[in-house]
Amino acid sequence: MDLSPGNIALLTFQHLYLSIIGTLVGGVVGFLLAVWLRPHPRWIALAIGLAEVVQTIPGIALLAFLLLAFGLGDTTLVIGLGLYAILPVLYNTYEGLENVDPVYLGIGKGMGMTKGQIFRQIEIPLAFPLILAGLRNALVISIGVTTIGVFIHADGLGTLIYTGLRQVYVQAMLAGAIPAALLAVLVEVVLTLLERRISKNVS
Amino acid sequence: MSWLTDFWNSYGSLILQALGPHLFMVGVALLLGIVVAVPLGILLTRFPRQASPVIGVVSVFQTIPSLVFFALLLPWLGIGLTPALTVLSLYSLLPILRNTYIGVRSVDPSLIDAARGQGMTEWEILTMVELPLTAPVIVTGIRLSAVYLVSWATLASLIGAGGLGDLIFSGIDSYDSSLLLAGAIPTALLALIIGYLFGLLRRVVTPRGLKAELITRVPQAEVMTRWT
Numbered sequence: 001m002d003l004s005p006g007n008i009a010l011l012t013f014q015h016l017y018l019s020i021i022g023t024l025v026g027g028v029v030g031f032l033l034a035v036w037l038r039p040h041p042r043w044i045a046l047a048i049g050l051a052e053v054v055q056t057i058p059g060i061a062l063l064a065f066l067l068l069a070f071g072l073g074d075t076t077l078v079i080g081l082g083l084y085a086i087l088p089v090l091y092n093t094y095e096g097l098e099n100v101d102p103v104y105l106g107i108g109k110g111m112g113m114t115k116g117q118i119f120r121q122i123e124i125p126l127a128f129p130l131i132l133a134g135l136r137n138a139l140v141i142s143i144g145v146t147t148i149g150v151f152i153h154a155d156g157l158g159t160l161i162y163t164g165l166r167q168v169y170v171q172a173m174l175a176g177a178i179p180a181a182l183l184a185v186l187v188e189v190v191l192t193l194l195e196r197r198i199s200k201n202v203s
Numbered sequence: 204m205s206w207l208t209d210f211w212n213s214y215g216s217l218i219l220q221a222l223g224p225h226l227f228m229v230g231v232a233l234l235l236g237i238v239v240a241v242p243l244g245i246l247l248t249r250f251p252r253q254a255s256p257v258i259g260v261v262s263v264f265q266t267i268p269s270l271v272f273f274a275l276l277l278p279w280l281g282i283g284l285t286p287a288l289t290v291l292s293l294y295s296l297l298p299i300l301r302n303t304y305i306g307v308r309s310v311d312p313s314l315i316d317a318a319r320g321q322g323m324t325e326w327e328i329l330t331m332v333e334l335p336l337t338a339p340v341i342v343t344g345i346r347l348s349a350v351y352l353v354s355w356a357t358l359a360s361l362i363g364a365g366g367l368g369d370l371i372f373s374g375i376d377s378y379d380s381s382l383l384l385a386g387a388i389p390t391a392l393l394a395l396i397i398g399y400l401f402g403l404l405r406r407v408v409t410p411r412g413l414k415a416e417l418i419t420r421v422p423q424a425e426v427m428t429r430w431t
Contacts, residue, residue, distance in 0.1 A: 053395065056350055056394050056395050056398045057391045057394060057395070058353055058354030058357055058390050058391065058394050059354055060354070060357045060358065060368065060371055060387070060390070061354075061357070061371070061386075061387040061388075061390040061391040061394075062391070064371055064374070064375070064383050064384070064386070064387035065387060065391075067375070067383070068380055068383070068384070140266050143266075143268060144266075144268035144269065144270075144271075145268075147268045147270045147271055148268075148270050148358070151371075151372070151375055152375070158270065161270055161271065161274045162361075164274065165273075165274060165277070165361050165362070170277075170278045173274045173277065173278070174274070174275070174278070176271075176274065177271045177274035177275045178275070180267075180268060180271045181267045181268070181271050181272075181275065184266040184267055184268060184271075185263050185266055185267065187266075188262075188263065188266040189263070
């Protein structure tokens with residue numbers, strides 16, 4: 001087992017990369033669903049309900065199902081990450097758009113803005129802090145799920161943790177666990193600070 | 204439906220055998236989590252200055268992936284059922300503590316003033332005003348913990364604690380898709396059923412006056428942090 005700093009850095013990068021790709025895939029789906037289904041309360045409730053069911057399925061079980069459908073490897077993991085990322089982004093985008101003060105929409109209309117302009121220049125910027133919070137949640141979840149991606153032979157820091165657990169090799173275990181923990185904590189803290197700055201600009 | 208009976212005939216006893224330790228781990232860890240975290244969360248609301256760093260630390264801890272948590276504590280705790288229960292209980296504290304604290308703190312201060320004005324003691328205010336109003340949020344925290352625990356308990360099999368994870372991991376190792384499903388399907392169903400039951404419980408404990416407001420709209424970004 002290669003425990004050199006270079007290899008750990010590579011695995012950390014892979015870990016972050018896979019998590020981000022998965023989050024973006026799910027985030028785009030969640031965002032589009034929220035925007036498309038927003039005019040129909042029943043459909044949006046159904047979509048959120050379905051996404052909640054997916055979210056409730058334990059990571060290892062979901063990966064096991066996907067493994068049977070898509071085989072071993074990174075692609076399967078990214079599909080799983082995407083599925084988990086839908087709910088936080090879908091929910092927060094919907095909440096963010098619904099919570100925009102109607103006064104602003106009225107002002108936009110009064111200024112002669114088209115629906116598209118109101119959406120792009122008023123609604124999205126005002127909802128943005130909440131959307132970003134959803135993405136942060138999704139990314140933290142993804143980093144966690146990526147650690148168990150090792151069971152479907154995906155890359156990332158889980159490989160070190162799993163080998164360590166299997167061979168009772170504490171150094172390997174910690175070499176995977178410590179960077180993974182730091183990665184999750186760092187993403188959470190940095191994105192939370194970023195959100196605070198953005199919301200200050202918005203309000 | 205014959206494949207279902209075939210499946211059950213070959214894997215039923217295996218599933219039931221693994222379900223026992225799994226439910227045991229989830230139940231014990233959840234109980235310990237509730238017993239410690241609910242009073243602690245209430246206590247924190249009485250010391251607001253100490254509370255925000257504690258809640259901050261708790262939130263940061265919650266972002267640590269469960270497999271990582273197991274790996275970090277294994278060198279100190281060793282392997283087997285007891286270390287698994289320790290890790291699971293520690294982990295189940297976090298959502299319950301956070302939700303109890305956030306819930307109790309968000310009770311409208313004017314309601315507490317009104318209660319005080321009626322001559323209620325601190326204890327009466329807690330048990331007759333704050334807790335009933337907070338119950339749905341606390342139950343949401345317990346629900347999160349319970350659903351997470353089903354998931355984390357699968358990973359406990361990696362440190363030799365048994366449970367449904369055993370079936371999933373042997374299934375993956377031996378490329379035996381039926382064995383894999385024999386572990387994964389009950390795990391997923393268990394999480395869904397437990398989530399559903401606590402969802403019902405939340406409805407039961409919601410005070411009648413609050414039912415009109417959409418309780419499901421308790422800020423989810425606030426209560427939903429991570430999932431592995």
